[in-house]
Amino acid sequence: VAKLCVCDLLVAQCDVNCCCDPDCSAADFSLFTTCSVPIVTGDSHLCSQKAATYSLDVEADPPERIVKLIDQVNPSVFCIHATNYKQALSFSSPEIPTSENFDQLLKQFGSASFSAEPDSWNMNTDAQNPSDANETCRYKYGVPIQTVDAFLRLPSPVVSSWCSDVNPAGFLVNQATKCTRSVSVEKCGNIQAVSMLFYINSSILAKLYEFVFQVNITVQSIVVQSLNGMRTLLNGSDVLRLPLILDELCINIVLGVSYHITYTDAGEIIEAAASFVLGAINKEVLSIQQSFEISFTQVNTKPVPLSGNPGYVVGLPIRAGFRPQGYPFHVEILFAALVLNTNKYSQLTILQSTSNQDCLAAQGTRTPILFGYNMISGCKLRITADMKCQPLTQTLLDLLKGQSFPEYVASFGNSQAQDVLDWVPITHLHTSEQRIYNTFQSSCQIPVSLEIEVKWTKYGSLVNPQARIVNVTATITTTTAKQLPSGRERTIPIISSVVFTDSSSPAEPGYKAWPTINAKLPFDFFFPFV
């Protein structure tokens, strides 16, 4: 104990305020203010252990260090009097690997986690393996898609912008990459990566690790791009077109591949199709840019563009739709799917400001409402005396709301049109700008502003909250258009805005239920008395 010193960090030098440092002389000790380590003891669980105390005597001049070796007694009645277990009170040194015990040590410590008693866990893992055998055959999200020889390649830029051919495509990971490849007309037949065969050569395995079921990659369409950039779709697309040199040009060079993989919900791939863009290069071209894309569709479904899964992602358009025709009552809504615009950017839109700011001239351009982005736009309306009220009101309403203003907004980014209860109805409010209420409202009320307020909340777990829309309110503000004397005209601003407000309530902790003590006395416990 007298030789142990925790604060002695510098070798052959005196550490400051370290009273147990053997490198310090008496002169050094006189400069210390306190002792950073006042006592060094053995294990305090023992009934009596040796201890070395270090203290500074500041009364003396100069201050000197006092070292005392004492026996410290643990007064508790539960102190350890003796142990017969050698490793109890010290850390065990690990085994040094040798050639004999290397395999056993690897089995014990070679995985991501291990416990102090490895034998008790071995039985569990053996029992689980047979049932897992079925599970490992399915493709899971992110697993590289296997082909007969290696993986389905999706060349992508690594570090620099040059293509690397060893990037595997992950299952259900929709990717689009662009990279540069160096080519030349003389070698165009020899470079594998610019020929169609390279991309459709090997078949994809339908299930992981099983070579029995293979899916051939079919050529879906071929688009030929000429030297000046014009693209034409070829009619017969089942012919393999390999690069060949023609009139000092190398044609049928692959400029882009787009894979479409169809999968089932059991994790199997059943179809694979590739669409090519072929081009031509001439002698001056030294490198071309290739673009690759892969997308996955579940069998028997049409791909629905999602705005988040499940919560809305900031920047993706809000999904909205209508009640189908002929279902006026809410009760019957539950049996019918909503009707959505096929273009996901046109489902909920607001007016788009134009450079000339004239409302009536710029009809028709609208901008989609993206989740999380507050927007405001507007235009100026010039009213002349001969404009009639009713058509003006109608025009302005069309301008503000657009041709097809939806009735329902999806609460989650992946809400399906069939689940009507997942959709939030849009509430419409009308307010009037005039504070003073005239008893006759016979004058013309024209809408001047549309404000859409989308209230959303954070839904789900605290570490991964998902955005969910709970309320959408569209407020139309109207103002009175006074009748103008003839010849005069007035300009009024028309504003439309979208505001996203976060109305999440604070997170609540969710605990597991307390374990209950299920102790019941037997029926005849109090036999003689009951």
Next chain:
Amino acid sequence: LSSVPLQILFYVNGIYYTFYFLVTLAMIVYKSQVFSYPDDFLAPDLALLFIMAILEVLRLYFGSKGNLTEEEAPLGLSLVITVGSVILSVYFLVWQTYVLKADVIINAVLLFTYGLESVLKVIAIAAFV
């Protein structure tokens, strides 16, 4: 005549042993939580504690019966079982995995009781023969 001090000692021994058993069991549980107590060391300690309890019950039964019926055979059997109990008590005093100060105290008291009982039993056997 039956030996009254011996009978008193049997009675006190019974109460004290119940206390000893519960305290030792509680302390083994405490040791297994606070210190590192692998299963290889915990199992023998617990097994020996339960064996000691069984032996103690038998010992007190035979001793009490022999004393009250004034027969030397059960008393002799009880004396033999006492030897086993003494060995077990020494195990818990010296060879246990963790010997705490409390262990030392209660085992010492138990050994003292055993010693006193053995002396009184020998005297009783001598009186009955």
